[in-house]
Amino acid sequence: MTPKLLFSSFVSVALLSSLPAPAQAELPSIKILSAQAALTIGQAAYDACVQQGYHVSVTVVGGEGQVVLGLRGDGSSPHTLENSQRKAYTARTFRVSSGEFAQRVKDNPTSGQAHLAGVIAIQGGLPIKLGDAVIGAVGVSGAPGGEKDEACAKAGIDKAVDQLK
Template sequence: MKSRFVTIAAGLLAASCFSLSVARAELLTLKAISTPIALNIAQTAYDACLSQGYHVSVTVVGLEGQPLVSLRGDNTSPHTIENSLRKAYTSRTFRVPSGEFAQRVKDNPTSGQVHLANVVAAQGALPIKTGDTVIGAVGVSGAPGGEKDEACAKAAIDKATDQLK
């Protein structure tokens, strides 16, 4: 009888703790990249590379890694649009520049993360933040070497800083 009483008391205690946590549950308040901001970032990255003579494709992804804007530049190779998406998705997913992720893979080639869908170990994308919170990413593909792609992404984020507050 005593063990049954202890079991019932423990169950009631657990149920009341669960009820208290559910009662305090609130909706999340999230910031997200609007279409005008995504368009501005994509166009700025594209223009930054084009002004240097690089034909690139650009993709901006949102909070959950979903594509918001994709631009396939004139005279770009067919793979650049997919590559810009994968770079942006990688940067958003891991909340770091895609080049930093590429270095992690180089340092630990047995990491299974590189085999995840839409992830690529290549430089050229940067996370888009509001404060310290990552709300998306911009990926660029087509300039020679990933550092030039990344420089165009950085120019776009720098220009959009005031809009990301």
């Protein structure tokens, strides 16, 4: 290696090593909904409705709206699995219950949000929170009325409260 090339390499290394590290060099930490918590929530929501004689489907979605658990219950109507998924996706997307979203749409019918793919303005979906962070959502469909679907969804979240810390 020639002295000129050696000196040039030394200067390059010295300059690079003296640059400050980027402020955002660390990866962000995110909270996720575990598969075990999703199973607990989904099973408890399903059980709560079955105990009342309702034939329902339950979907639990994760933080990015992806399906973590889908359960089409015995005797539930064909559309209930899709509706439960859309309710969960809506609750996750807007960070509020799908019933609250339905009220927003009713109050502002010209809002285009109700026409987004995968969204539905029907009660029965609840966000799953870890502190203030929404890490997923659960949707229930098939009980006689959205308020009953939502009560089952809440029972599911309540059952997993110890897993959501």
